[in-house]
Amino acid sequence: MSWRKLLFLSWFLAVPGALWLARVVPLQERRGAALQQFEQAQTRKERDTQVIQERDQLAEDWLSFRPLAETELVNLGNDLNPILLQNRVLQLAKRLDCSLQLQEQGNRADGGPLSYQLSGSGRPLQVHDFLDYLERGDARGRIEAITVVYAAPDKSGLVEAFFNGVLIIAQVPAHKEAQPESDA
Secondary structure (H helix, E strand, C coil): HHHHHHHHHHHHHHHHHHHHHHHHHHHHHHHHHHHHHHHHHHHHHHHHHHHHHHHHHHHHHHHHHHHHHHHHHHHHHHCHHHHHHHHHHHHHHCCCCCEEEEEEECCCCCCCCHHHHEEECCHHHHHHHHHHHHHHCCCEEEEEEEEECCCCCCCCCCCEEEEEEEEEECHHHHHHHHCCCCCC
16 A cells, blocks of 8 residues: 555544544533533422422311311400400409409500400419419410519418509401412
8 A cells, every 4th residue: 555545544534533523522511511401400300399299288288277277266266255355364363362353444545455454462372373374374365564562471471462464355367268379
């Protein structure tokens, strides 16, 4: 074989090989970027799927919880009925051997909740239990301000505690039936 044929064949193979190599490197870079984008898309898809599942689970939980919530809201309205609440507070005072006077102060000037002047007396432990139950118990009333004064022990050694304060009955917001959202 002559050197011309050899030179021709080498150029014939070298030029396409060089062109192929020049094209392969950019393809590998584009392939790497495409794989990275694909992985990011998969991560987004998994996260979106998880969010959708959480949304559906919350909607399902709400549907099962809603009847209980509506019942409790109705019960809360009954629990906050001023007459019933006064009766419960008076019965509690009687049960704990405390004397109690409730006097309605009416609504606040800003149209807020109903308030009552609360005053009474009893032994310190019973007064503490009474006030603690009013604040933390099922009475559903809250003490806005309270003053407790302990009298000096009498001849028999008993200490009397006197209290005076304001009892607030919260207002239940108007209950509106929620309209189900439509997926459009």
